[in-house]
Amino acid sequence: MAHDEIVLHEGDLVLVLGSGGGIDVLPSARRVGPTGRVYGLDATSDMPSLARDNAAQAGVTNTEFLHGTIEHVPLPGRAVDVVISNRVVDLSGDRAAALAEAFRVLRPGGRFGVGDVVTEDAVPDQDLRRRTETRIGCEAGSLTAGEYRTLLLDAGFTGITITPTADHGDGVHSAVVKAAKPPVAPGFEIRPMRAEDAGQVLSVYQLGLDTGHASFETTAPAWETFSSARLGHLRYVVADTRTDQVVAWVAASRVSARPVYAGVVEHSIYVHPDHGSRGLGRALLNAFVTASEDAGVWTVQSGVFPENTASLALHQAAGFRVLGTRERIGRHHGVWRDVLMIERRSPAI
Numbered sequence: 001m002a003h004d005e006i007v008l009h010e011g012d013l014v015l016v017l018g019s020g021g022g023i024d025v026l027p028s029a030r031r032v033g034p035t036g037r038v039y040g041l042d043a044t045s046d047m048p049s050l051a052r053d054n055a056a057q058a059g060v061t062n063t064e065f066l067h068g069t070i071e072h073v074p075l076p077g078r079a080v081d082v083v084i085s086n087r088v089v090d091l092s093g094d095r096a097a098a099l100a101e102a103f104r105v106l107r108p109g110g111r112f113g114v115g116d117v118v119t120e121d122a123v124p125d126q127d128l129r130r131r132t133e134t135r136i137g138c139e140a141g142s143l144t145a146g147e148y149r150t151l152l153l154d155a156g157f158t159g160i161t162i163t164p165t166a167d168h169g170d171g172v173h174s175a176v177v178k179a180a181k182p183p184v185a186p187g188f189e190i191r192p193m194r195a196e197d198a199g200q201v202l203s204v205y206q207l208g209l210d211t212g213h214a215s216f217e218t219t220a221p222a223w224e225t226f227s228s229a230r231l232g233h234l235r236y237v238v239a240d241t242r243t244d245q246v247v248a249w250v251a252a253s254r255v256s257a258r259p260v261y262a263g264v265v266e267h268s269i270y271v272h273p274d275h276g277s278r279g280l281g282r283a284l285l286n287a288f289v290t291a292s293e294d295a296g297v298w299t300v301q302s303g304v305f306p307e308n309t310a311s312l313a314l315h316q317a318a319g320f321r322v323l324g325t326r327e328r329i330g331r332h333h334g335v336w337r338d339v340l341m342i343e344r345r346s347p348a349i
């Protein structure tokens with residue numbers, strides 16, 4: 001890929017992973033213009049100087065060539081608008097680390113677009129597959145489309161598309177892989193929830209419970225109870241980028257072990273009461289909905305107290321509808337309360 005397959009805008013800051021002699025860097029630098037900049041990163045020590053010479057010969061000045069690996073990118077977090085590459089992620093022995101680094105260096109709303117080798121999910125003959133991968137120089141072995149999608153989701157990407165291009169036979173394809181880092185208001189970042197977030201997640205949870213309008217629960221559970229009751233993926237936080245303080249979270253659980261409901265989840269979303277404005281809840285819910293579709297979820301459901309009009313409006317704006325009212329379904333501080341059942345059926349899955 002990818003300079004001609006991902007849209008670059010005037011002024012974009014772009015990182016090219018495994019930039020070699022600069023074949024993707026130079027046209028990208030022309031596209032982003034004098035207000036933009038393109039970083040080329042390569043692990044081979046002589047490649048950056050070769051690429052610098054090529055840029056000088058081409059009269060391109062808005063480039064910077066860095067020596068380093070895609071698994072440890074020598075740039076600060078949220079430094080670029082776009083990450084692109086061509087046939088490099090498939091060379092990595094640690095793709096999870098490479099994708100986590102791409103996510104880290106992208107600003108919220110930033111785009112990821114790479115050309116890579118991807119195998120169909122159901123490949124009949126592993127020996128044939130391996131022979132084809134060796135023939136096309138994919139020495140580390142390709143990921144299946146499903147494995148690639150899971151790694152991108154684990155890194156925090158959403159809006160994932162994997163589009164096969166050239167067919168190399170035996171289920172092995174070249175493919176264009178695109179994804180995005182979820183957008184959110186300046187000063188914040190939406191990223192996967194980590195075990196280290198436990199204390200802050202539970203404290204935002206407790207603040208929500210204290211309002212009396214979030215849940216029948218009155219006390220946030222211990223982390224182990226919280227975590228084991230929810231899916232390991234599809235859990236995200238909004239963090240303040242300056243302090244890394246968690247100001248909102250979303251997580252989901254399966255509604256049933258029956259296979260027919262494999263794509264149905266129930267979610268909860270909590271926003272710190274001091275951070276109710278700036279659209280953080282909306283951005284987080286949109287990221288969650290997009291990620292759930294990326295993960296093959298077709299229905300997200302939840303229950304909301306009718307008095308929680310802010311939550312209802314938030315969910316309706318994200319495509320949820322009210323199914324009905326469960327009347328006096330449970331007691332909260334001794335009072336029987338109604339719950340509105342809401343759900344969003346994905347139009348895409």
Ligand SMILES: C[S@@+](CC[C@H](N)C(=O)[O-])C[C@H]1O[C@@H](n2cnc3c(N)ncnc32)[C@H](O)[C@@H]1O
Pocket residue numbers: 017018019020021022023024041042043044047068069070071085086087088091092
């Ligand atoms: C197949 S070439 C592609 C180069 C360039 N994208 C092109 O189309 O000409 C792979 C490049 O990625 C670099 N590379 C491979 N693994 C890398 C890694 N883990 N970190 C950084 N660069 C890497 C190699 O040094 C090489 O220059």
